[in-house]
Amino acid sequence: MKALHEPALLELVDxxxxxxxxxxxxxxxxxxxxxxxxxxxxxxxxxxxxxxxSTLMNILGCLDRPSSGSYRFAGRDVAALDVDELAWxxxxxxxxxxxxxxxxxxxxxxxxxxxPAIYAGTPGPERxxxxxxxxxxxxxxxRAGNRPHQLSGGQQQRVSIARALMNGGHVILAxxxxxxxxxxxxxxxxxxxxxxxxxxxxxxxxxxxxxxAARAQRIIxxxxxxxxxxxxxxxxxxxxxxxxxxSRLRERLEERRELPAGAWRGELLEALRAAWRVMWVNRxxxxxxxxxxxxxxxxxxxxxxxxxGSKRQVMAQMGAFGSNIIYLSGFSPNPRVPEGVVTLxxxxxxxxxxxxxxxxxxxxxDTLVRHGNLDFQAYTRGNGIDFPSILNWPVAEGAFFDQAxxxxxxxxxxxxxxxxxxxxxxxxxxxxxxxxxxxxxxVIGTLVAKGASSGDEDADTQIVVPYSTASIRLFGKPDPDxxxxxxxxxxxxxxxxxxxxxxxxxxxxxxxDFEVTNNAALIQAEASTRNSLSLMLGAIAAISLLVGGxxxxxxxLMTVRERTREIGxxxxxxxxxxxxLRQFLTEATLLSVTGGIAGIAIALLxxxxxxxxxVAIAFSLTAMLGAFGCALATGVxxxxxxxxxxxxxxxxxxxxxx
Ligand code: ADP
Ligand code: MG
Numbered sequence: 001m002k003a004l005h006e007p008a009l010l011e012l013v014d015x016x017x018x019x020x021x022x023x024x025x026x027x028x029x030x031x032x033x034x035x036x037x038x039x040x041x042x043x044x045x046x047x048x049x050x051x052x053x054s055t056l057m058n059i060l061g062c063l064d065r066p067s068s069g070s071y072r073f074a075g076r077d078v079a080a081l082d083v084d085e086l087a088w089x090x091x092x093x094x095x096x097x098x099x100x101x102x103x104x105x106x107x108x109x110x111x112x113x114x115x116p117a118i119y120a121g122t123p124g125p126e127r128x129x130x131x132x133x134x135x136x137x138x139x140x141x142x143r144a145g146n147r148p149h150q151l152s153g154g155q156q157q158r159v160s161i162a163r164a165l166m167n168g169g170h171v172i173l174a175x176x177x178x179x180x181x182x183x184x185x186x187x188x189x190x191x192x193x194x195x196x197x198x199x200x201x202x203x204x205x206x207x208x209x210x211x212x213a214a215r216a217q218r219i220i221x222x223x224x225x226x227x228x229x230x231x232x233x234x235x236x237x238x239x240x241x242x243x244x245x246x247s248r249l250r251e252r253l254e255e256r257r258e259l260p261a262g263a264w265r266g267e268l269l270e271a272l273r274a275a276w277r278v279m280w281v282n283r284x285x286x287x288x289x290x291x292x293x294x295x296x297x298x299x300x301x302x303x304x305x306x307x308x309g310s311k312r313q314v315m316a317q318m319g320a321f322g323s324n325i326i327y328l329s330g331f332s333p334n335p336r337v338p339e340g341v342v343t344l345x346x347x348x349x350x351x352x353x354x355x356x357x358x359x360x361x362x363x364x365x366d367t368l369v370r371h372g373n374l375d376f377q378a379y380t381r382g383n384g385i386d387f388p389s390i391l392n393w394p395v396a397e398g399a400f401f402d403q404a405x406x407x408x409x410x411x412x413x414x415x416x417x418x419x420x421x422x423x424x425x426x427x428x429x430x431x432x433x434x435x436x437x438x439x440x441x442x443v444i445g446t447l448v449a450k451g452a453s454s455g456d457e458d459a460d461t462q463i464v465v466p467y468s469t470a471s472i473r474l475f476g477k478p479d480p481d482x483x484x485x486x487x488x489x490x491x492x493x494x495x496x497x498x499x500x501x502x503x504x505x506x507x508x509x510x511x512x513d514f515e516v517t518n519n520a521a522l523i524q525a526e527a528s529t530r531n532s533l534s535l536m537l538g539a540i541a542a543i544s545l546l547v548g549g550x551x552x553x554x555x556x557l558m559t560v561r562e563r564t565r566e567i568g569x570x571x572x573x574x575x576x577x578x579x580x581l582r583q584f585l586t587e588a589t590l591l592s593v594t595g596g597i598a599g600i601a602i603a604l605l606x607x608x609x610x611x612x613x614x615v616a617i618a619f620s621l622t623a624m625l626g627a628f629g630c631a632l633a634t635g636v637x638x639x640x641x642x643x644x645x646x647x648x649x650x651x652x653x654x655x656x657x658x
Contacts (some may be wrong), residue, residue, distance in 0.1 A: 007075030009171065009202055009246040010037040010060055015069035017055050017225075029055045030066070031225035037204065038245025039170070042197035044205045044216035052225045053206045054175055060204065061094050061173045062086045063572060063651040074250035084576055088256050091119055091574020093249060095164025099176035101156040102569045102655065103148040106277045109159045110135065111142040116166040116573040118270045122195075125545040127266075134162040138192070154185025161192055163573065170244055171202045178212060190215055198242040199301075267579060269537035271586035278559065278587060279594070289555045290595040293548030293631050297599025299540035300627040303617070304607050308623075309616035314526050323523065324357075324389065324490035326497055328504070329482040331515035340513025341479045342504070349507060350485070357488040360384025360482030363470050369463065370435040371423040378419050379437055380463045382470020390486045398430045398445030401466050409468040414445040416460040439473050441465065462646020493518050512624065549634030552591050556584060556642035567646050568654030581647040588639020589632065600624055 017030040029052045036039055047053050053158055058064035062078060071078040073089060081089070095116075096102070103112045110131050117127040135141050138158040148156055157177060164172055174193060178186035194215060197203045205216055213219050221228040279286050328350075332339040337550060351359045360511060364381035385406055389392050401412050413434065420429050429443045450459040471478055487496035497516050504514055560567070574585075603624070610617050 003268060003605055007246050007250065008036045008072070008356025009039045009041075009063055009249070010066055011072040012066075013061075013070045013072075015056075015059060015066040015071060017052070017059065017064075029225050030059070032069070033222075033225070033227055035220070035227065035230075037202065039246050039249075040197070040200050040202055042193075042203045042205070042215075042217045044207060044213035044219045045222060046207055046210060046213040046219060047222035050206055051222050051223060053208075056222065057173050057204070057206050058652050060171075060570070061096060062089050064196045067424075074246040074253065076250060076253060080446060081192065084317050085256065087119075087251065087571070087574055087576040090572060091116055092167050092252070093170050095161075095169030095172045096572050097157070097160050097164050097172065097174040097177045098655075099179040101148070101153070101158055101160045101180075102565070102572070103163075104274075104566050104569055105148055105161060106281050106566075107274065108145050108147055109140060109151065109155075111273075112148070112159055113162045113166055114270075116163060118266055119570075119574040119576070119579055120167050122167075124266055124269075127532045131162070134165055135159075138162050141387065152185070154188060157181060157185065157189055158192070161189070165183050165196070165201075167574070169196075169324065170249060171204065172196055173204050173206075175206045177205070178207070178209070186212075197480055198636070202243065202654060209589060228412045238613065244629045267582065268586070271583045272590065274583060275587040275590045275593070278563075279590060281409065282559075286555060286591065289551045290548070290591060290598070292551035293592060293595030293635065294599045294602060296541060296543075296545030296548040297596050297627045297631050298602040298606065299544060300538060300630070301600060301603035301611075301624050302617075303537035303541050304534055304623040305603070305607055305619045306610070306615065307530060307537055308618040308620055311527055311530040311534070312618055314523075314530060314617040324487040326487055326493065326500065326516060326518045328483040328485065328500065329515050331513060333512055337511060337513055340511065341608070342483045342514055343479055346504060346507050347480075347483055350483075350500060350503060352470075353496075353499050353503060355488055355492070355499045356485055358384075358386040358390050358486040359483060360386050360390060361467050361477075362484050363466040363467065363475055363481050365475055367437050367463070367474065369419065370421065371432065374423050376419060376422045378416075378436075378461050378463050379458070380413075380465060380470065380474060381466060382467040382474070384467055387464055390484055393450055393601060394448055395426075395445040396448040398443070400445055400464075406466045406468055409472050410466060411439060411469055411473065412444045412465065413441040414447055414464045415443055416447050416462045417449040418460040419463055420446050436463065436465070447469060460475060481581050487518075493608065494592075539628075545627070545630050545634055548631065549592075549638040552588055552595075552635040553638035553642060555591060556588050556639045557645075559587065560584065560642045560646045564646075564654050564657035567649050568657065570650040571649075580649075581643050584643030584646050585636065588635050588643065591639070595635070596628040599631065 012033050012035040015030055015033045018026055018028045018029060020026040024602050033056060045053050045056065055064070059066050062073075063491075065079065073093070083430055104115070107115070113131040113134055114127050117130065122130075132141070132144070135144050138161060140155060140158055140162070143151060143155060149160070151159065172193070177189050177193070181189060184417070190212060193203050193205060197217075205213070207213050212510040219229075219231045221230075328342045347359055347361055350356055360383055361382055364379060367378055367380040369376045369378045369380075385401060385403055388400050395414060396417070398414070400414055401410065404410070407413050414434065415423075415429065415434075423429070423434060424432070429446060432443050433440050434443060435441070447460070447462075447464065465474070467480070484497070485500065487493045490497070497518060501516050504516070505512060508514065570580060570583070605618070607617050607619055
């Protein structure tokens, strides 16, 4: 017997539902329904099409809210429940069976059945076992992997019944469950509902078919939004020994806890799986729309790699002559001051500075060089004997000239590799005589090829002779064109420069008619132009990333629109707003991650091809991670709006979408 204090399972008092208003004509579909249903009852609600049965069921199942009147579930006022509590009721208390089955088309039968348990946080193995058991009970074990379109109507309806039972399904709400089925399948489904009722489930069956309704213990007839008759009127409810009492359900609703720790993992996995399924099903469209992100990421990575590669190449060229090198030359600060000269006397004074390791004057000019009947235009430079060590440029054959040659202005020459090739073509040049501007010189050595390492093609067309010889015999000018200094400490070139500058300024009586620069500064200047170039390329590429993000938003908006019904189904099986949000954000993330990975892969392919074509290229992990991160961020940012739109959908509206 039922205890007196036991609340009704479901109780409606004067429930009304109006549609329309706001311009459209207002219709009242439910016009004061009062109804009490107890645990374990098997109730049929019959009525003609359009009488308001489905509207009533949506209200009973908390998919919709009444316009007025009260609805109590196990004694709790449903109007006072928050969205999460309503989601709990849909998930744990109700099981829906719809006329159109409402299965998720991209998921298999087993995945559809497992859906409510995923949102309930049931651990994977337990979930799989229960789904297998239910599918077997409904004779579908061999169809577990089939997708809905691979199942007959009767089979789909049985899958949806299995889904309704997944979390218990204390109240089975079946809206015209046999409406779309052939008579045989219809009979099977009705038999199942009978069995469920016998096992203690409350079953509320909605139908327009009196024959179907006759299987229930109690028949409620509705017409035009009113209850016309109720077979239970005036009788005490029959009660059902196997049913979970309403008070227990109420307790469970009240002690409803947050999901068990770790439940998010199952949900995330499911979200990922669902996201992957959707992406795969629409792979062509997805690939096209992802092109934006793919091209964006690929171009960011390749552009930055090319920028970095050319920067490193230039640095290597300039660095080939040493980064501790300082150059001094005459300079005219303004038109009234004549260009100054750094004289040999200045050099002698500067060589005393502790910051100066080596110092040498340089003079030079274009010269005509002959050997036998061959001639060649070469740049001949007069240098100090420290040339090889200062410029980090050793001789390849023979020897460099020494102090004695310098002191005696000896006519000896050390020739670059291209000069050697031109004048001697493979023969040994050492000891041979050449004419430089008709002055005979003896070749005493050759310089190693520098062009290959420095990229400076002209470096090897030079001839080096002693400074004194060049200034007296070749060019007839005593003062150097410029002066090369090797700083003692490569890491303190700035300080050396400052010391040189101070001393020179004093020697030149305060007139700054000279200029001090260094290799490091030249490298820096070059590097910074290259840097801004690659930044610009990067910015252009970043714009395509933004376009890619808009592509993701486009996919997501389309997906949300196309899958509105799926969202409704997920909500009916108990998904909370944040589950839906998570689902669609996961899809946006997966999209952008896929796009990002594809972009990096393409960048590496393009980079490989460029490398084969001898383009200097240097991939940077930071650039790759950065581009990938940007793709992810834009994808998620642009995916958020559609995801939120999906999460805020109303369950009935979503379910009734085409
Ligand atoms: P049944 O399930 O008994 O066939 P419904 O509950 O689906 O009937 O619909 C009852 C009435 O409410 C119908 O006349 C239908 O046109 C109307 N109706 C249902 N949903 C809406 C809605 N969202 N907006 C306006 N009218 C609606
Ligand atoms: Mg209906």
